[in-house]
Amino acid sequence: MASQTCRSTTDQVRPRRRRVAASAFAVVTSLTVAAILTACSGEVPEVSSDDAVLVLGREVYSRNCVGCHGAEGQGGTGSKLNEGTVVANYPDPADQFAVIANGKNQMPAYTGRLSDDEIEAVVRFTREGL
Ligand code: HEC
Numbered sequence: 001m002a003s004q005t006c007r008s009t010t011d012q013v014r015p016r017r018r019r020v021a022a023s024a025f026a027v028v029t030s031l032t033v034a035a036i037l038t039a040c041s042g043e044v045p046e047v048s049s050d051d052a053v054l055v056l057g058r059e060v061y062s063r064n065c066v067g068c069h070g071a072e073g074q075g076g077t078g079s080k081l082n083e084g085t086v087v088a089n090y091p092d093p094a095d096q097f098a099v100i101a102n103g104k105n106q107m108p109a110y111t112g113r114l115s116d117d118e119i120e121a122v123v124r125f126t127r128e129g130l
Helices: 002-041 052-064 085-089 093-102 116-128
Strands: none
Touching: 052 116, 085 116, 093 116
């Protein structure tokens, strides 16, 4: 009698343990997948919250430029901007401002869509934040 009770208790407990283990595994798996997806898609680099111009530039970049130039400025439809590329190609920031304001080939013009302050901010962000 005693051993029967014992067996039936074990039978009830085991399946539940398996379910708990299975759902813990599912949670770990989905967290891992989410982490991998985040790492692959990349994120616009953070800037110091003390620097209002860079914070604005990052915002402008995130809203307008990421689709073509990539979250980290690595390029895509648009050219690579990060790792000092824009500083090398445009030693004078005013020339880089002009490309963004007036556009160039497939690069859209942003005059009228962004204020001068916003363009200046995104110029700084691409030079210093990417
Ligand atoms: C529709 C896609 C697209 C969007 C959106 C876009 N760009 Fe571009 N951008 C391009 C392409 C394509 C080029 C290359 C133009 C060429 O040289 O023919 C380019 C070139 C540039 C260049 C010059 C790079 C170099 O080394 O000569 C800068 C700077 C730039 N983009 C900044 C920006 C910024 C800042 C934004 C957001 C405000 C932006 N772009 C949005 C497509 C885009």
